[in-house]
Amino acid sequence: MNPVIPGPVPVPLPAPPWLLEFLLVFTFILHLLAMNFLLGGVIILTVSSFRGGRDSRHDELTRRVSRALPPVTAFTITLGVAPLLFLQLVYGQLFYTSSALMAWYWLAVVFLVLLGYYGVYWYQMKHDELGPKAAWMILVTAILFIYVAFIFTQNMTAMLHPQDFYRLFLNGQVGTILGSVTLLNIARLAHFVAAAVALAGLGIALLSRRWQAESPELADWGRRYGVTWFMGGTCAQFLVGLWFLFSLPLEIRQALVDEKLAVGFLVLGILLAVLALLTAPKSLLATSVAILGTVSAMAVLRHLVRQAYLRPYFDPHSLSVQGQWAVFSIFVVLLLAGLATVGWMLYVFYRPAAAHRTLL
Amino acid sequence: MNYPVWEPFILGGGLVIGIIAILHVFVSHFAVGGGLFLPLTERKAYRDNNPALLEYVKSHSKFFVLVVLVFGAVSGVGIWWSIGLVNPEATATLIHVFVWAWAIEWVFFIVEIAAAFIYYHGWDRLEPKTHLRVGWIYFGAAWASLLVINGILTFMLTPGKWLQTQTFASAYFNPGMMPSLVVRTAVCIALAGVYALITSAAVGDAALRSEVVGYAAKWLLVGAAIIPFAGIWYISTLPNMAREISMGGAPAVTIFAALSIFFSALVMVFTYFGPRQRPRQFNLVFALLLAVLALATTGVTEWVREAVRKPYIIYGYMYSNGLRLADLERVREQGVLKSARWVRQHEVDPQALERTGAEVFRVQCASCHTVDGYNGIRFAVKGWSWAMIDDQLAHLNSLKGFMPAFVGSEAERQALGAWLASLNLIPADLTIEPAPSALKAQSKDATGEGASQK
Numbered sequence: 001m002n003p004v005i006p007g008p009v010p011v012p013l014p015a016p017p018w019l020l021e022f023l024l025v026f027t028f029i030l031h032l033l034a035m036n037f038l039l040g041g042v043i044i045l046t047v048s049s050f051r052g053g054r055d056s057r058h059d060e061l062t063r064r065v066s067r068a069l070p071p072v073t074a075f076t077i078t079l080g081v082a083p084l085l086f087l088q089l090v091y092g093q094l095f096y097t098s099s100a101l102m103a104w105y106w107l108a109v110v111f112l113v114l115l116g117y118y119g120v121y122w123y124q125m126k127h128d129e130l131g132p133k134a135a136w137m138i139l140v141t142a143i144l145f146i147y148v149a150f151i152f153t154q155n156m157t158a159m160l161h162p163q164d165f166y167r168l169f170l171n172g173q174v175g176t177i178l179g180s181v182t183l184l185n186i187a188r189l190a191h192f193v194a195a196a197v198a199l200a201g202l203g204i205a206l207l208s209r210r211w212q213a214e215s216p217e218l219a220d221w222g223r224r225y226g227v228t229w230f231m232g233g234t235c236a237q238f239l240v241g242l243w244f245l246f247s248l249p250l251e252i253r254q255a256l257v258d259e260k261l262a263v264g265f266l267v268l269g270i271l272l273a274v275l276a277l278l279t280a281p282k283s284l285l286a287t288s289v290a291i292l293g294t295v296s297a298m299a300v301l302r303h304l305v306r307q308a309y310l311r312p313y314f315d316p317h318s319l320s321v322q323g324q325w326a327v328f329s330i331f332v333v334l335l336l337a338g339l340a341t342v343g344w345m346l347y348v349f350y351r352p353a354a355a356h357r358t359l360l
Numbered sequence: 361m362n363y364p365v366w367e368p369f370i371l372g373g374g375l376v377i378g379i380i381a382i383l384h385v386f387v388s389h390f391a392v393g394g395g396l397f398l399p400l401t402e403r404k405a406y407r408d409n410n411p412a413l414l415e416y417v418k419s420h421s422k423f424f425v426l427v428v429l430v431f432g433a434v435s436g437v438g439i440w441w442s443i444g445l446v447n448p449e450a451t452a453t454l455i456h457v458f459v460w461a462w463a464i465e466w467v468f469f470i471v472e473i474a475a476a477f478i479y480y481h482g483w484d485r486l487e488p489k490t491h492l493r494v495g496w497i498y499f500g501a502a503w504a505s506l507l508v509i510n511g512i513l514t515f516m517l518t519p520g521k522w523l524q525t526q527t528f529a530s531a532y533f534n535p536g537m538m539p540s541l542v543v544r545t546a547v548c549i550a551l552a553g554v555y556a557l558i559t560s561a562a563v564g565d566a567a568l569r570s571e572v573v574g575y576a577a578k579w580l581l582v583g584a585a586i587i588p589f590a591g592i593w594y595i596s597t598l599p600n601m602a603r604e605i606s607m608g609g610a611p612a613v614t615i616f617a618a619l620s621i622f623f624s625a626l627v628m629v630f631t632y633f634g635p636r637q638r639p640r641q642f643n644l645v646f647a648l649l650l651a652v653l654a655l656a657t658t659g660v661t662e663w664v665r666e667a668v669r670k671p672y673i674i675y676g677y678m679y680s681n682g683l684r685l686a687d688l689e690r691v692r693e694q695g696v697l698k699s700a701r702w703v704r705q706h707e708v709d710p711q712a713l714e715r716t717g718a719e720v721f722r723v724q725c726a727s728c729h730t731v732d733g734y735n736g737i738r739f740a741v742k743g744w745s746w747a748m749i750d751d752q753l754a755h756l757n758s759l760k761g762f763m764p765a766f767v768g769s770e771a772e773r774q775a776l777g778a779w780l781a782s783l784n785l786i787p788a789d790l791t792i793e794p795a796p797s798a799l800k801a802q803s804k805d806a807t808g809e810g811a812s813q814k
Binding site for chain 2: 010089106169
């Protein structure tokens with residue numbers, strides 16, 4: 001059966017596809033960093049919360065890390081807006097279709113995120129009041145966010161299979177078609193969760209350095225604890241990643257092997273992850289730089305996989321283009337000004353003179 | 361027509377968007393107005409050397425963060441989510457025209473969020489001058505995000521010269537953009553007052569409460585006083601038909617438009633004689649009542665703004681059902697079932713006219729109508745014979761100005777009519793008037809079948 005794919009919008013793209021795809025991948029990396037800290041953070045805090053009753057170090061750690069979660073949630077959401085915007089622009093014909101088929105699930109994401117966000121706040125504010133019961137609170141939040149990740153995995157995979165759209169449409173009711181939960185999708189979800197746990201571990205290790213002046217013991221323990229999660233998550237990732245890689249259909253793997261660029265990014269990502277693993281006990285800075293490289297390489301690889309999947313059906317370069325360069329320039333200038341403004345605010349907030357009390 | 365049509369049972373797509381959007385509007389305008397309220401009130405507290413007032417601003421900022429950063433941000437994403445599901449064709453078009461505007465808005469969001477957190481956590485950490493500056497940065501970014509999105513919103517109702525030029529500048533600087541910006545800014549100020557009345561009513565100290573209540577009421581009154589003037593300016597930029605619809609052309613819309621004015625007046629009167637004149641007697645219940653009234657005002661006004669755009673989703677460019685005016689001729693020639701991608705049959709099946717009709721309904725009508733819920737079609741055609749339905753369908757746009765013309769072949773129109781007529785049939789008194797055309801013979805069988813199934 002010929003794939004049924006909606007026709008393109010008769011309005012030209014406001015920039016060439018390479019630029020839009022660059023922005024898509026770049027902003028997705030930013031989103032990943034915040035998302036990993038959030039998703040992995042609630043998972044680690046769940047474990048720590050259940051141990052907090054018996055071990056005061058866990059209790060203190062959850063109290064401190066929970067204060068970081070609301071801003072991280074806010075940035076996960078906001079940083080996620082940009083890649084989804086560019087995705088809709090370039091791949092809208094596929095994305096809107098797969099989304100409409102699973103509309104109820106997709107719309108549910110909004111409400112689940114809202115609940116999870118308030119869950120994060122509630123956990124932070126009621127941490128001491130609720131005591132051991134707070135652990136259940138954060139457990140529910142973690143389940144909510146993992147479910148959100150699951151729906152995202154389903155949709156982002158479904159949009160890569162336009163050849164299935166019409167069959168799904170015929171056999172189901174629009175809005176309720178989540179698509180089958182394949183081993184590939186489970187591997188993909190596990191790949192994201194393992195990365196989240198590892199990066200959140202690293203994040204906690206970095207955060208614990210801020211506790212040094214106040215309680216050096218806790219800071220030291222927190223660093224080791226975070227690094228343990230990082231190393232555990234990364235080691236698990238070598239297995240999960242392989243599982244995911246070999247769950248990909250043969251023709252996709254073949255297409256990736258044929259493309260030198262993809263192999264290069266895969267090897268680079270793995271090597272940097274190994275480097276991050278080796279440096280983790282000694283230098284958090286080196287680990288952070290290396291793992292940032294891994295995340296970026298993997299995000300590029302993910303994009304190449306997407307292109308390999310869609311090559312027979314859809315080519316963004318076939319879309320007409322008429323650059324809106326004047327507005328684009330305004331965007332670039334405002335982006336730089338915006339980042340400078342945020343930088344200034346962070347500077348005045350964190351400069352030593354301001355540190356009458358600690359935030360995180 | 362290009363995308364699968366999602367039918368969210370009794371709600372219908374329009375109401376799904378509407379519910380999320382109205383709640384978002386009610387919070388997001390507070391996100392801007394409250395952003396002005398915070399630094400201005402903080403400055404007042406410093407100037408008057410009033411530590412009690414400063415304490416109030418601090419507590420208000422916590423409420424602000426919990427409402428705005430969480431609900432405001434997520435519900436904004438929710439609107440985007442829902443329009444992509446309900447009107448993918450229009451959403452895709454808007455994103456093609458405005459992606460850089462949205463990218464710019466995104467930059468403002470990032471600044472806004474960072475500023476809000478630093479403002480909220482910075483009360484004891486920052487010098488008063490610096491803290492105040494962060495507050496102003498928040499307000500600047502928040503208002504700028506309104507500046508951006510407002511132009512996109514008004515574009516849908518008044519696309520102006522874009523229809524000819526197709527340039528970004530003519531799309532963004534459309535006729536409705538400036539007046540709407542003034543209206544929305546005034547709404548922001550008024551809503552800052554509404555929310556401040558809630559937090560001020562909860563203040564424990566009686567003297568402070570009385571002071572803050574009177575102050576908050578002033579915000580509401582100042583904002584509300586600007587709205588009618590800016591509103592008239594805004595209405596003057598609307599297309600003629602949109603004005604007619606709201607002023608008698610469509611009864612439901614007219615009633616809602618009247619309600620919008622009535623609720624606004626009520627809010628103003630209550631605020632003036634309540635918290636403004638008698639701040640001492642003001643309490644939380646009164647504050648919440650005012651907030652509910654203000655929400656109702658927001659709801660009916662946004663509903664009217666959406667309704668007057670009918671039959672278009674982008675005025676003069678695309679109908680509510682996602683059909684571009686430019687494609688009308690093609691669809692008319694090919695037929696709607698052949699033009700639509702997500703249908704189970706591409707031909708009219710004379711043996712099963714009603715099933716075909718239901719299919720036509722889905723791709724052409726379901727973006728506004730449900731069968732039994734919001735804008736329910738079963739009720740709308742109750743008591744109508746097939747001949748009458750067919751006549752209505754043939755002259756839909758002239759009989760009902762807020763609806764697009766039926767687009768499709770004659771056989772498709774009759775199939776749709778057969779299905780609509782079958783919705784209210786009671787087997788016992790099944791009398792279908794003769795079908796208006798050649799399909800007469802087959803269709804009698806078909807309706808008989810449909811009725812016996814019921």
